[in-house]
Amino acid sequence: MRRILAQLYMxxxxxxxxxxRPFNLQTKVVMLVTFQDNPEQILKKMADLRVSPETIVFYDPRVDETQLSYNFVRTIPLTFSSIFKxxxxxxxxxxxxxxxxxxxxAALKFKEEACCIQIWHANGALKKFAWEDKATPLRAKSEQKRFKAVYARFHKVVVGSDMMGEIFKRSFLLESEDRLLKIxxxxxxxxxxxxxxxQIRASxxxxxQKKTILYAPTFRDSELNQAKILLDLEKMRELLSDEYVLLLKLHPSIQANATIPEDDFIKLFPKNQSMQEALAGADVLVTDYSSSPFEFALLSRPIYFFTPDIEQYDRERGLVTGFSELIPGGEPYLTTESLARGILNDxxxxxxxARFSATWNKYSEGxxxxxxxxxxxxxx
Structure with missing residues (x-):
């Protein structure tokens, strides 16, 4: 039934x-955004450079709309009711x-003079997505056809590296190198x-009053029903609390459902503060398959990969080929104790x-x- 309704909707x-379709094009920009960081930087730069065409931003309600507001921007919530707009x-x-x-x-057919730009929401990828997602071959043919139609609408895809460009070509079925915008x-x-x-780090x-470890794991689909943190917080406290404070940057649904008391060692990172600020302030990053290490690597600070469920995650969701060879440090940590001792021993x-950053941030120079x-x- 759901599939039939989706087809009818399309x-x-x-x-x-x-x-x-017959309406003439206007000199305006339309943005559809579900993550804040990229559009915030783009609109800020448009204002700085006084490039201010009519700009309409359809934003996910979880995005801080106030950071996207300028006198040339009209913001509209990205909801079902705004689909025709x-x-x-x-x-x-x-x-x-x-x-x-x-x-x-997939429903649109852009005019020849129009340009659709995919800016994506991560500057690197350690897990498979889009056409390479392991769930895609299991989808109905009609859904796969829709995926292809959406990918075909991307005239340009913004990339920060040749490595990510190759991933985009496979994930979005891009046949031409010309569709990559290497800026x-x-x-x-x-x-x-x-x-x-x-200033952020000093604050x-x-x-x-201690060095900070930011734990920022990727979101797992199963966590919608059961909040679970793979990191042994008590073991981290036992081994690291003399020198460090542990900041937990969790997905909002996990943070809401998990019972995690804060104390002198464990701190929940406020939901209303950005991931970029969390990265800027932290001394150490602990993550798994998320995109956070690609940006954190620009800061030249320690990164540790903690992946106790790596075999299950790769089997169910799919990791990029050669995951362990791609990440700095080689093999990821599989137990909390080995991770904590790795941090203690620097x-x-x-x-x-630095090499990891140079690979994934080749075209990102400020x-x-x-x-x-x-x-x-x-x-x-």
Missing amino acids: IILRGVAIIF RLYHMSRAKVVIVDNYFPEL GVPSTDYFFEQEQLK YREKY EADLDEI RSAANLVDFIQKKL
Whole structure:
């Protein structure tokens, strides 16, 4: 039944899109955003450079809309009720920017002068997604056809490295190298603002009075029903509390459902503060398959990979080929005790982290947002 309803929904969207197709293009930008960091940097740079065409931002309600508000921007919640508005404005915009998979793109047929830019929401990938997701071959043929139609709408895909470009080509079925926009990822500009980074780190040192470990695991689908933290918090406390404070940056649904008392060692990172700030302030990052290490590597600080469920995760979701060879440090840690002792012994190799950053942030040099704004301006 769900599949039939999805097909009917797409038929309706295509019909509506046909109505809007004859309308002339307007000199405006439409953005569909589900994550904050990239659009925030892009809009900030548009304001700085006084590139201010009419810009309509459809934003996920979980995004802080106040950080996307400028006098040339109109913000509209990205909800079911705004779907026809999205189709209308996307049909008439010269530039459409998206940061995720949006099924309504399959209903559109962009005019030749229009450009749809996929900025994605991560500057690297350790887990498979889109066409490479292990669940994709199990989908119905109609769903797979829709996926392909959405990927085909991406005229350009912003990349920060050749490595990520190759992943995008496989994941979005991009046949031409020309569809890659090698200008760097806008969100990474944040990590080149040295004065701001110094202030944030100093504020963390003053607040916690110890070095900070940021634990930022990726979200797992199973966690919607059962909150679970793989890290043994008591073992971390036993071995590290003399020198460190442990900051937990968890998915909102996990943080809401898990019972984690805060104390002098364990601190829950506030949900209303950004991941970028968490990375800027932390001395050490502990993660698994998330995209956080790609940005944190720009700071030249220790990164540790803790993956006790690596075999299960790879089997069910899928990791990029050669995961252990790609991450700095080689083999990830499988137990909390080995991880804690690795942190105590400063086992992170900063030279390897620098090489990791150079590989994944090749085109991200602190002016990625300006590069994209320049591209947008030319398209307008």
